[in-house]
Amino acid sequence: MSGYFTDLWGGAVSLLEGMWVTLKEFPKRPVTVGYPHEHLKMYRRFRGHVELIGGEDGSPNCIVCSMCERACPSNCISMTGEKPEGSKKKVLTSYILDFTTCSLCGSCVESCNFNALKFSNEYNLASTRREDFIIDLLERLAEQNKASGGGDD
Amino acid sequence: MNQMDLIELQPDETFVLNVGPQHPATHGVLRVKMTMDGEYIYDAETVLGYIHRMHEKMAENRTYAQYMPNMGRLDYLSAMAFNHGYALVVERACGIEVPERAEYIRVLTVELNRISSHLVWLGAFVLDLGGFTPLMYCFDDREYILDLLESITGSRLTYCYFRFGGLYNDIDEPFIEGTRRFVKRMYKELKMYAKLVTGNIILMKRLRGHGIIDQNMCQRYGATGPVARGSGINYDVRRNEPYSVYPELDFDIPVDDGCDSYARYLVRMEEMVQSLRIIEQILAKLPEGPINPAKKPKIIKPPPGDYYAAVETARGNFGIRLVSDGGKNAYRLKLRSPTYSNMHLFDEACRGMLIADALAFMGSLDLVIPEMDR
Amino acid sequence: MELSLLNAFIAVFIAIAFVGANAAYLVWWERKGAGFFQRRPGPTENGPWGLLQPPLDGIKLMTKQLLIPGGVDKAIFMVAPVLAMFPALVSFVTIPFSSSIQAHTIEVGVLLIFAFAALGSMSLLVAGWSSRNKYAMISSIRAVSQTVAYEIPLLITTITVVLIAGSLELSEIAAAQMGGIWNWYIWPFQKSAGFNIFMPISFMIMFICSVAETNRAPFDLGEAESELVAGFHTEYSSMGFGLFFMGEYANIVIGACLITILFLGGWACPFGDLGFFPFTHHVGWFLLKLYLIIFVFVWIRWTFPRTTIYGLLNLSWQYMIPLSLFNLLLTAALIKVFA
Numbered sequence: 001m002s003g004y005f006t007d008l009w010g011g012a013v014s015l016l017e018g019m020w021v022t023l024k025e026f027p028k029r030p031v032t033v034g035y036p037h038e039h040l041k042m043y044r045r046f047r048g049h050v051e052l053i054g055g056e057d058g059s060p061n062c063i064v065c066s067m068c069e070r071a072c073p074s075n076c077i078s079m080t081g082e083k084p085e086g087s088k089k090k091v092l093t094s095y096i097l098d099f100t101t102c103s104l105c106g107s108c109v110e111s112c113n114f115n116a117l118k119f120s121n122e123y124n125l126a127s128t129r130r131e132d133f134i135i136d137l138l139e140r141l142a143e144q145n146k147a148s149g150g151g152d153d
Numbered sequence: 154m155n156q157m158d159l160i161e162l163q164p165d166e167t168f169v170l171n172v173g174p175q176h177p178a179t180h181g182v183l184r185v186k187m188t189m190d191g192e193y194i195y196d197a198e199t200v201l202g203y204i205h206r207m208h209e210k211m212a213e214n215r216t217y218a219q220y221m222p223n224m225g226r227l228d229y230l231s232a233m234a235f236n237h238g239y240a241l242v243v244e245r246a247c248g249i250e251v252p253e254r255a256e257y258i259r260v261l262t263v264e265l266n267r268i269s270s271h272l273v274w275l276g277a278f279v280l281d282l283g284g285f286t287p288l289m290y291c292f293d294d295r296e297y298i299l300d301l302l303e304s305i306t307g308s309r310l311t312y313c314y315f316r317f318g319g320l321y322n323d324i325d326e327p328f329i330e331g332t333r334r335f336v337k338r339m340y341k342e343l344k345m346y347a348k349l350v351t352g353n354i355i356l357m358k359r360l361r362g363h364g365i366i367d368q369n370m371c372q373r374y375g376a377t378g379p380v381a382r383g384s385g386i387n388y389d390v391r392r393n394e395p396y397s398v399y400p401e402l403d404f405d406i407p408v409d410d411g412c413d414s415y416a417r418y419l420v421r422m423e424e425m426v427q428s429l430r431i432i433e434q435i436l437a438k439l440p441e442g443p444i445n446p447a448k449k450p451k452i453i454k455p456p457p458g459d460y461y462a463a464v465e466t467a468r469g470n471f472g473i474r475l476v477s478d479g480g481k482n483a484y485r486l487k488l489r490s491p492t493y494s495n496m497h498l499f500d501e502a503c504r505g506m507l508i509a510d511a512l513a514f515m516g517s518l519d520l521v522i523p524e525m526d527r
Numbered sequence: 528m529e530l531s532l533l534n535a536f537i538a539v540f541i542a543i544a545f546v547g548a549n550a551a552y553l554v555w556w557e558r559k560g561a562g563f564f565q566r567r568p569g570p571t572e573n574g575p576w577g578l579l580q581p582p583l584d585g586i587k588l589m590t591k592q593l594l595i596p597g598g599v600d601k602a603i604f605m606v607a608p609v610l611a612m613f614p615a616l617v618s619f620v621t622i623p624f625s626s627s628i629q630a631h632t633i634e635v636g637v638l639l640i641f642a643f644a645a646l647g648s649m650s651l652l653v654a655g656w657s658s659r660n661k662y663a664m665i666s667s668i669r670a671v672s673q674t675v676a677y678e679i680p681l682l683i684t685t686i687t688v689v690l691i692a693g694s695l696e697l698s699e700i701a702a703a704q705m706g707g708i709w710n711w712y713i714w715p716f717q718k719s720a721g722f723n724i725f726m727p728i729s730f731m732i733m734f735i736c737s738v739a740e741t742n743r744a745p746f747d748l749g750e751a752e753s754e755l756v757a758g759f760h761t762e763y764s765s766m767g768f769g770l771f772f773m774g775e776y777a778n779i780v781i782g783a784c785l786i787t788i789l790f791l792g793g794w795a796c797p798f799g800d801l802g803f804f805p806f807t808h809h810v811g812w813f814l815l816k817l818y819l820i821i822f823v824f825v826w827i828r829w830t831f832p833r834t835t836i837y838g839l840l841n842l843s844w845q846y847m848i849p850l851s852l853f854n855l856l857l858t859a860a861l862i863k864v865f866a
Binding site: 010012014015018020021022025043045047071072073103104106107110 | 215219223226290296306307311322352354
């Protein structure tokens with residue numbers, strides 16, 4: 001019989017303790033970020049999808065060695081290059097990233113020995129169209145060059 | 154009614170209740186076919202295979218380095234530990250030495266990841282029991298860990314931070330500072346959880362004496378991790394088959410003889426405290442030095458042979474058996490994932506339970522379906 | 528008040544509007560409150576502080592398709608949501624918001640409310656029964672056994688109060704507690720209650736029973752979403768679901784009104800009839816107490832895990848019913864001796 005009332009008392013106390021915990025949280029400010037209106041700054045090491053690094057003249061550092069293509073576990077990189085006449089180095093003509101199969105592992109960036117690939121800080125990667133994820137990195141680099149070039153003038 | 158009475162009793166009328174593959178309590182695509190007698194479970198059968206992705210087969214078609222990201226996709230809540238296991242087995246096979254600093258950082262990140270995994274379990278478990286608010290608090294705390302890990306690994310969930318012989322990159326001062334602050338905060342938060350959740354009379358009434366798994370059953374099914382330790386089995390890979398720098402660290406393995414859902418709950422809560430202790434020790438004695446070995450084979454080609462490594466993930470013993478024929482790809486890679494064994498307890502243990510208790514019991518097993526089904 | 532057709536019409540109109548507005552904005556408040564308890568802001572997007580959320584939710588629900596699954600008992604399936612909403616509406620007729628604001632004075636107001644509250648659980652039963660869904664079936668059976676278990680202590684506690692006040696009419700019960708906070712039935716050592724020390728316990732029983740009666744967490748076994756998906760309204764969509772939802776919140780308002788009147792003095796000012804103090808018998812006091820109780824309902828919901836059906840029945844049959852019966856007998860004896 002004594003257990004009957006101690007149970008009741010202990011139970012009530014534990015419930016009140018719990019309610020006190022939540023009540024203390026009530027007046028506090030929310031910890032969330034109102035996402036579409038506010039944005040977080042990404043960390044320097046954040047791994048978005050990859051992008052090409054351009055040299056000083058804006059042309060990609062890539063020498064079309066295809067190491068990244070081979071390192072990729074999900075075969076999402078396809079690149080072509082050609083050797084212009086009179087030149088010894090190959091020049092990149094297209095670099096397509098199929099982001100639908102990319103798992104952001106970063107093997108491509110690590111395998112690159114020529115400082116030609118890096119992670120972007122892009123994280124708003126959502127779309128209802130599949131084509132939006134077939135990313136032409138060469139075009140992206142050209143746009144970035146244009147944007148930074150426009151800023152300099 | 155006694156559980157055993159019900160099992161022996163042949164009910165005249167039963168019906169089949171299909172819990173899942175889409176059901177709020179199964180947290181993923183697990184299906185349980187329950188034969189019910191009213192609200193009592195007469196028989197249950199778990200059906201797997203809804204999220205099978207052939208991870209073991211994939212290992213045979215990829216180079217060793219290419220397979221590393223797959224490990225994070227098994228158990229998305231404690232991806233670090235899975236990466237650790239895989240790195241460990243390949244290092245053993247190739248005989249790669251890991252620098253001391255890298256070992257310490259590995260353990261540090263794995264333990265942070267273990268806390269974040271247990272926080273998700275705590276939130277989801279109380280959510281299974283119908284309490285919504287602790288989930289939000291847990292996710293708030295977990296956010297700190299994810300931010301910390303994101304700042305060094307660049308990713309929030311599938312880290313892929315370990316490399317054979319070392320790490321992807323070194324940790325920096327803000328990370329160490331942030332971890333110190335987090336440890337302080339977490340001790341406070343654990344006290345808050347003790348008041349809000351652990352002591353709650355409703356929770357105790359629902360967990361104490363429900364979901365009994367005895368030691369014998371654990372051994373028969375090969376249950377490991379907090380599930381086995383909640384049944385009084387003092388087994389932890391970190392202690393029994395030490396790897397990395399765990400032997401140099403001072404921590405306890407929490408064990409509880411309760412055998413019920415509440416015992417498993419307490420074990421996990423205590424494990425978070427122990428992980429915090431490990432983190433504190435590592436921060437105190439983190440050695441300087443390189444994070445990658447000086448010489449490391451360019452192409453990973455383990456000599457032909459049979460290799461095994463096991464790690465303690467947040468859910469138990471994760472073992473990898475690697476058979477190599479000397480080529481660039483593994484000949485065979487067998488994964489022994491903890492929840493696969495832990496799950497199969499459910500069929501036997503839930504007989505005679507009410508459906509509400511059975512789902513609370515399932516929550517206490519801490520299931521991650523993609524890891525089970527791989 | 529004379530019951531003419533016009534009066535009745537106005538009363539019904541006000542009741543529906545009050546219930547509708549309350550139900551809609553209680554949903555808003557529930558979400559907002561949940562947000563504050565959980566370190567997040569709650570709805571913010573639609574209107575200032577998300578205030579447009581309820582009407583927009585209503586529009587969304589109304590424009591959705593009302594799916595009737597194959598093989599259900601159509602007539603009963605359609606009737607059930609209506610049955611969930613209308614008892615709450617009827618009950619509002621008897622609630623006195625102040626000494627003058629009451630749709631219709633009924634001598635047996637308390638009985639009427641309980642009669643219709645019992646009808647509310649009927650709607651859960653038929654909804655689950657007609658849905659042709661195992662989860663809904665289990666849920667509706669749970670809901671009914673829960674209601675049966677909790678009506679008893681609720682009624683016994685109410686009888687205790689009725690004994691003290693000497694009337695079944697809600698406005699008279701409230702009027703008996705006029706003259707200051709110390710006259711409310713929640714406190715021990717009331718002279719009219721024969722100096723009964725256990726009145727706070729009666730209040731607690733009443734409060735817990737109201738939570739259980741309205742199927743709210745931690746007693747929301749009927750719609751335990753982690754066990755029974757969505758319980759009795761699993762198969763309902765569109766406004767069918769909307770009516771269940773509204774009905775639930777309308778029932779909360781009724782429960783809170785009842786607690787306010789029976790234990791917190793209804794529209795009585797807590798500082799007594801001090802003459803110089805304005806608004807002593809004002810509807811504002813009633814609403815203040817009402818929403819305070821609703822706040823506690825929300826607070827409890829976002830704090831505790833759910834009980835199980837046997838835990839709930841144990842609580843009822845082991846603790847609530849004996850305690851409330853004991854208090855009823857004690858009160859009766861004390862009134863006989865002292866009053």
